[in-house]
Amino acid sequence: MWRSLWAALTAVLITQSLAAEVPGGTERSTVYWIQNPECLADNRPQGAAVSAMVHQIVQAATGQDTPKKAWTSLVSPKDRVGIKVSTIGGPGFSTHTEVVDAIVDGLRMAGVPLDQILVWDRNADTLSAAGYQQRRGGYQVRSIPPATGYDPAAAIDTSVIGKLIWGDLLFPKSLTRRLPSGTAQTDPLSQTSHVSRVLSQEVTKVINVPVLSDSAGCAIAGAIYNLAIPNVDNWRRFVHPDGSGAASLAELAAEKAIRSKVVLHLMDALVAQYAGGPSASPNYAYAHSSLYAAFDPLALDLTALHQLDLWRTSAKLPPLAPKARWMLFAEDLGVGIAHPNRIDLVAIPLKKPHHASTSLP
Amino acid sequence: MTHDALGSHLLASVSRSFYLSIRVLPPSIRAPISVGYLLARTSDTIADSAQCPPALRQEFLHSFALMLSEGHRRGIDALQRHIQPPDPAEARLIAQLPACLDWLDTLPKTDAACVRSVMATIIEGQRLDLHRFADPLQTIALPDASALEHYTYLVAGCVGEFWTQICLLHFPSYSDIPAHNLSQLGRDYGCALQLVNILRDLPADLRSGRCYLPADQLLAEGIAPSQLLLQPHAAAPLFNHWMHRAAALLQSGASYIHAIRPARVRIACFLPWRLGVKTLQKMRETPPLLTQTKVKVSRGEVGRALLLSALVARSNFWLQKLATPLHQHP
Numbered sequence A: 001m002w003r004s005l006w007a008a009l010t011a012v013l014i015t016q017s018l019a020a021e022v023p024g025g026t027e028r029s030t031v032y033w034i035q036n037p038e039c040l041a042d043n044r045p046q047g048a049a050v051s052a053m054v055h056q057i058v059q060a061a062t063g064q065d066t067p068k069k070a071w072t073s074l075v076s077p078k079d080r081v082g083i084k085v086s087t088i089g090g091p092g093f094s095t096h097t098e099v100v101d102a103i104v105d106g107l108r109m110a111g112v113p114l115d116q117i118l119v120w121d122r123n124a125d126t127l128s129a130a131g132y133q134q135r136r137g138g139y140q141v142r143s144i145p146p147a148t149g150y151d152p153a154a155a156i157d158t159s160v161i162g163k164l165i166w167g168d169l170l171f172p173k174s175l176t177r178r179l180p181s182g183t184a185q186t187d188p189l190s191q192t193s194h195v196s197r198v199l200s201q202e203v204t205k206v207i208n209v210p211v212l213s214d215s216a217g218c219a220i221a222g223a224i225y226n227l228a229i230p231n232v233d234n235w236r237r238f239v240h241p242d243g244s245g246a247a248s249l250a251e252l253a254a255e256k257a258i259r260s261k262v263v264l265h266l267m268d269a270l271v272a273q274y275a276g277g278p279s280a281s282p283n284y285a286y287a288h289s290s291l292y293a294a295f296d297p298l299a300l301d302l303t304a305l306h307q308l309d310l311w312r313t314s315a316k317l318p319p320l321a322p323k324a325r326w327m328l329f330a331e332d333l334g335v336g337i338a339h340p341n342r343i344d345l346v347a348i349p350l351k352k353p354h355h356a357s358t359s360l361p
Numbered sequence B: 001m002t003h004d005a006l007g008s009h010l011l012a013s014v015s016r017s018f019y020l021s022i023r024v025l026p027p028s029i030r031a032p033i034s035v036g037y038l039l040a041r042t043s044d045t046i047a048d049s050a051q052c053p054p055a056l057r058q059e060f061l062h063s064f065a066l067m068l069s070e071g072h073r074r075g076i077d078a079l080q081r082h083i084q085p086p087d088p089a090e091a092r093l094i095a096q097l098p099a100c101l102d103w104l105d106t107l108p109k110t111d112a113a114c115v116r117s118v119m120a121t122i123i124e125g126q127r128l129d130l131h132r133f134a135d136p137l138q139t140i141a142l143p144d145a146s147a148l149e150h151y152t153y154l155v156a157g158c159v160g161e162f163w164t165q166i167c168l169l170h171f172p173s174y175s176d177i178p179a180h181n182l183s184q185l186g187r188d189y190g191c192a193l194q195l196v197n198i199l200r201d202l203p204a205d206l207r208s209g210r211c212y213l214p215a216d217q218l219l220a221e222g223i224a225p226s227q228l229l230l231q232p233h234a235a236a237p238l239f240n241h242w243m244h245r246a247a248a249l250l251q252s253g254a255s256y257i258h259a260i261r262p263a264r265v266r267i268a269c270f271l272p273w274r275l276g277v278k279t280l281q282k283m284r285e286t287p288p289l290l291t292q293t294k295v296k297v298s299r300g301e302v303g304r305a306l307l308l309s310a311l312v313a314r315s316n317f318w319l320q321k322l323a324t325p326l327h328q329h330p
Helices: A002-021 A047-062 A067-072 A097-109 A124-129 A197-202 A223-231 A246-254 A297-314 A326-332 B003-015 B017-024 B027-047 B054-070 B076-082 B088-095 B097-106 B109-132 B145-170 B179-200 B202-207 B215-220 B236-259 B263-285 B299-312 B316-328
Strands: A029-035 A081-085 A117-120 A140-142 A150-163 A189-196 A205-209 A211-215 A262-273 A285-294 A343-347
Touching: A029 A047, A029 A297, A029 B109, A047 A067, A047 A097, A047 A262, A047 A285, A067 A097, A081 A097, A081 A197, A081 A223, A097 A117, A097 A205, A097 A262, A117 A197, A150 A197, A150 A246, A189 A197, A189 A223, A205 A223, A211 A285, A211 A297, A223 A246, A223 A262, A223 A297, A246 A326, A262 A297, A285 A297, A285 B179, A297 A326, A297 A343, A297 B027, A297 B109, A297 B145, A343 B109, B003 B017, B003 B027, B003 B088, B003 B097, B017 B027, B017 B263, B017 B299, B027 B054, B027 B088, B027 B097, B027 B109, B027 B145, B054 B076, B054 B097, B054 B109, B076 B088, B076 B097, B088 B097, B097 B109, B109 B145, B145 B179, B179 B202, B179 B236, B179 B263, B215 B236, B236 B263, B236 B316, B263 B299, B263 B316, B299 B316
Parallel strands: A029 A343, A081 A117, A081 A205, A117 A140, A205 A262, A211 A262
Antiparallel strands: A029 A285, A150 A189, A262 A285
């Protein structure tokens, strides 16, 4: 009798532990959204309005009653804080400097010195074109140098294989020399990527500031894309236009080396792009005048993806959702929540004027 | 009740003219606008439930706001027990509140967040109103013009912003003018419709102790709020001043319709605008304070508005022609 009772008890315990892991579990994520149509004038961000939005959404996300407390809850003066921007879209479609300036102000409120604040992305040219240049006495601006910018000790293996090119850490040095004509050459292939030294060695905390963009390869170039793809070498395999490598993006996003230092994902959706991304494609750009914030990058990306699909439906473009199945896998790997019914979207109310704007006749 | 039934039978029974607008909307935005309307109408029913003491109505409005913001259903039984409107359509609305909240939960996240946000503002306005006019035995006037502007924003101007926000979320090419300008026009348009209603309902509101004309302006005209019904001619300049204001705000409504693209949304926006303009014209001919009968737009006029909306759907020429009288006089 005791044996059967023990077996029944064990069965109950196993069932309960599995229930906690299946996607229909009870964990929830919250995404915060703030929209202010006045933050753009002639499609140019208005610094004061953007700054107010940034501080307001960070306050809401952290549950603090002042901006200073909000930022202090995320970082300490000893931290070396990295702001991961997205500049692949060049001057037309990158993380706006006004958003970054507001974040830097917030970090300074929390006591982080300017020389401990580092803004980075993979490419020096796109960083510069997007307005991020090293200024004396300002925050640090850093790109990831080809090959030497990746940390050999921070290697990540995933299931999809990629063709190495110059700039990847494992690209054979022999192939950098010009080969005699007629020499047979085998493509160097690898399943390994390496994390950038900026992420693995230089920063202690990260604020991830993606833009709201689609991606042909993985549906959305949002929080996960911005954190993972530009921070590793041998990355092209994850975003192949046929979507074949997207599942491995989930593996990449689940890596501790990629996500452990992130304290906040703050999506710059002042201007969004619902097709042709993540490169700039003005035909599909849209002044959304919004910021989104979350601690869960997957919930943030899923929320943003639904918004992109609303616009795409209106523009008679095919939906992105079928290309986003990797998100369910990412949830299984513990990246976050990928089920809309377990994501709460909280709209942050703006302070409204107390009277209508039209003057009396 | 299914979402379809809520959006058709229930909505038609409580909204009359607004239902016409909702029916022509593109399907993708019909649901958020319908849910928003039903929830706003619910809070309005709570606020206006005369058989329930004002303090209790305040509590129910507060718990309704929490149901919306926190997504729970606590307090719904007590609300349904105490709020029993005599109007059968409104009674059905209260009975179907759980279904409306369920419908809200099924909307796209951004749409639902917009509905929750606008409802918070509307309920704030209704609670302010309830607090202000708590004593039905006294005629109380709003203190000044900014209080009236603020009230019209809270209960209607914010709806113009909400409408704009929802449309922008669904139609990337909704308008060529910047979102903030469009939102401002939408806000003014919403305020216009509310101001028209306030002016039309002035006598009925006065009889229940509510005076929406500002006390300081009445004082300048030498009238006490409680004497307004007895001295309607003395209030004429002030009434005309607010008629001008409503006309100017309706002009923003015309600019709003002028600026947007989707034909169905233009029709939906045009209908209330046209009825507002017609109500304003009727009030100019027969000021509400000088008549016993309620100023009302006829069914024939509603029919004509529907016909005209077909012209305005794709042509700004006709819209400009119809808006011209607003420039000439209120």
